[in-house]
Amino acid sequence: xxxxxxxxxxxxxxxxxxxxxxxxxxxxxxxxxxxxxxxxxxxxxxxxxxxxxxxxxxxxxxxxxxxxxxxxxxxxxxxxxxxxxxxxxxxxxxxxxxxxxxx
Amino acid sequence: xxxxxxxxxxxxxxxxxxxxxxxxxxxxxxxxxxxxxxxxxxxxxxxxxxxxxxxxxxxxxxxxxxxxxxxxxxxxxxxxxxxxxxxxxxxxxxxxxxxxxxxxxxxxxxxxxxxxxxxxxxxxxxxxxxxxxxxxxxxxxxxxxxxxxxxxxxxxxxxxxxxxxxxxxxxxxxxxxxxxxxxxxxxxxxxxxxxxxxxxxxxxxxxxxxxxxxxxxxxxxxxxxxxxxxxxxxxxxxxxxxxxxxxxxxxxxxxxxxxxxxxxxxxxxxxxxxxxxxxxxxxxxxxxxxxxxxxxxx
Amino acid sequence: xxxxxxxxxxxxxxxxxxxxxxxxxxxxxxxxxxxxxxxxxxxxxxxxxxxxxxxxxxxxxxxxxxxxxxxxxxxxxxxxxxxxxxxxxxxxxxxxxxxxxxxxxxxxxxxxxxxxxxxxxxxxxxxxxxxxxxxxxxxxxxxxxxxxxxxxxxxxxxxxxxxxxxxxxxxxxxxxxx
Numbered sequence: 007x008x009x010x011x012x013x014x015x016x017x018x019x020x021x022x023x024x025x026x027x028x029x030x031x032x033x034x035x036x037x038x039x040x041x042x043x044x045x046x047x048x049x050x051x052x053x054x055x056x057x058x059x060x061x062x063x064x065x066x067x068x069x070x071x072x073x074x075x076x077x078x079x080x081x082x083x084x085x086x087x088x089x090x091x092x093x094x095x096x097x098x099x100x101x102x103x104x105x106x107x108x109x
Numbered sequence: 110x111x112x113x114x115x116x117x118x119x120x121x122x123x124x125x126x127x128x129x130x131x132x133x134x135x136x137x138x139x140x141x142x143x144x145x146x147x148x149x150x151x152x153x154x155x156x157x158x159x160x161x162x163x164x165x166x167x168x169x170x171x172x173x174x175x176x177x178x179x180x181x182x183x184x185x186x187x188x189x190x191x192x193x194x195x196x197x198x199x200x201x202x203x204x205x206x207x208x209x210x211x212x213x214x215x216x217x218x219x220x221x222x223x224x225x226x227x228x229x230x231x232x233x234x235x236x237x238x239x240x241x242x243x244x245x246x247x248x249x250x251x252x253x254x255x256x257x258x259x260x261x262x263x264x265x266x267x268x269x270x271x272x273x274x275x276x277x278x279x280x281x282x283x284x285x286x287x288x289x290x291x292x293x294x295x296x297x298x299x300x301x302x303x304x305x306x307x308x309x310x311x312x313x314x315x316x317x318x319x320x321x322x323x324x325x326x327x328x329x330x331x332x333x334x335x336x337x338x339x340x341x342x343x344x345x346x347x348x349x350x351x352x353x354x355x356x357x358x359x360x361x362x363x364x365x366x367x368x369x370x371x372x373x374x375x376x377x378x379x380x381x382x383x384x385x386x387x388x389x390x391x392x393x394x395x396x397x398x399x400x401x402x403x404x405x406x407x
Numbered sequence: 408x409x410x411x412x413x414x415x416x417x418x419x420x421x422x423x424x425x426x427x428x429x430x431x432x433x434x435x436x437x438x439x440x441x442x443x444x445x446x447x448x449x450x451x452x453x454x455x456x457x458x459x460x461x462x463x464x465x466x467x468x469x470x471x472x473x474x475x476x477x478x479x480x481x482x483x484x485x486x487x488x489x490x491x492x493x494x495x496x497x498x499x500x501x502x503x504x505x506x507x508x509x510x511x512x513x514x515x516x517x518x519x520x521x522x523x524x525x526x527x528x529x530x531x532x533x534x535x536x537x538x539x540x541x542x543x544x545x546x547x548x549x550x551x552x553x554x555x556x557x558x559x560x561x562x563x564x565x566x567x568x569x570x571x572x573x574x575x576x577x578x579x580x581x582x583x584x585x
Contacts, residue, residue: 026502027503030505
């Protein structure tokens with residue numbers, strides 16, 4: 007039990023919480039994506055902490071971090087694509103006005 | 110100790126560059142010109158525009174300075190003359206210079222002026238053009254050295270400089286470095302004629318002095334990087350290693366200034382088009398050729 | 408050990424602080440750049456935890472990613488400068504509760520689990536880069552390639568979504584002007 011591992015895990019947990027708050031409370035698509043980025047950042051912190059303090063000899067841990075970074079980049083690209091299409095069609099990316107997407 | 114020496118070398122090179130820059134402008138070679146104009150800037154009033162984003166406005170010049178210096182910190186002047194010989198030096202160089210973009214966006218948004226803001230966002234477009242052309246040639250360089258450590262990269266060029274081994278990579282890196290330093294044909298964010306100074310426009314006094322110094326140091330850092338990655342770093346006959354590094358850095362920096370002096374400014378759309386349609390395929394070709402050479406030539 | 412704990416704590420606090428600023432400022436560029444500095448602080452935490460390659464990579468990638476975020480914020484928001492002080496949030500209490508519960512659960516798991524023995528020594532930084540390379544192009548090659556193809560697919564998909572829909576070709580020259 008090391009304090010550094012716990013510190014890193016606590017940081018990851020709080021970042022995750024802040025991200026969840028942001029993703030749920032914001033009305034703008036781009037702001038929601040920022041919340042998701044924070045959630046993923048929390049996950050990254052945890053992954054690196056686990057790799058460093060529990061299994062430094064297993065490099066799949068670092069590989070996992072790279073995959074999560076890929077997910078972040080892909081999320082950004084697709085999110086902006088959707089936002090641009092939405093803005094072209096409706097002139098806004100506010101979630102309150104996206105009721106028409108309800109099936 | 111080596112920190113002090115490297116910083117001193119940076120400042121000396123920047124001094125020379127400032128001298129040469131004022132020479133191209135006024136036609137007179139005045140050794141004290143940088144000091145005088147620096148002092149003049151300190152004496153002038155430092156105007157803050159109306160309703161600025163104060164945090165960004167104050168941070169931007171300092172962040173630019175810090176980014177340039179961090180980039181220089183991982184580049185060796187001589188085998189032991191380096192501030193931090195990181196295991197991921199070549200990557201760290203990219204990471205540090207990525208913050209040039211952040212500083213320019215902050216400097217463009219901060220002062221609440223139209224020209225400055227256009228300049229800042231223009232640099233974001235410029236980044237999309239040059240970013241890949243910085244990273245991909247460095248990839249080929251690291252492939253030959255089989256290491257990301259910058260001293261090892263210089264060591265790998267002892268018999269043959271990279272400019273001969275991979276000339277294509279050198280050309281692409283040189284162009285991208287000029288775009289990253291926003292020197293004249295690529296000075297879109299600070300275009301004198303169309304944007305009235307762009308990002309520079311709203312800065313005066315001490316802040317402008319810091320901004321100018323940061324831009325000069327950025328050129329020095331990139332010239333030093335060109336030296337380390339392509340011109341064999343400290344290798345050379347007769348003179349001591351640090352002298353060779355300084356001479357090559359200075360020569361590259363001066364060549365960047367001169368090229369900028371004689372070329373017209375490029376259009377943003379042209380820059381993006383050429384970099385993506387021509388530059389990136391060439392950079393990939395360069396990586397392929399270098400890989401082939403490494404495999405075939407023992 | 409204590410130095411490491413100190414740096415992890417400082418950068419962790421910075422990451423959380425900037426993360427909170429993201430949702431508390433009404434200026435969109437500020438909010439995007441706060442996210443950038445939060446991610447940079449996360450990268451510095453990686454450096455403090457001696458995983459040099461990942462830390463530098465995080466710092467490098469996030470600088471460009473979040474700057475691009477900033478311009479999209481300015482493009483798509485009604486009040487990018489935040490001078491009007493608009494409130495851009497809804498269901499505040501519910502989100503606060505959900506965020507709080509999520510954080511509390513994660514904290515409880517972190518504190519209550521038995522993480523087992525901890526390795527004090529990290530591998531050397533150059534060694535790490537080398538081993539990661541072998542992992543990436545050896546055992547995890549399939550995953551790595553999948554990630555690459557995913558990025559390519561996402562690029563094409565995002566571009567295809569974002570470019571404007573082409574007007575249907577009107578062969579019979581009906582309704583050429585609107």
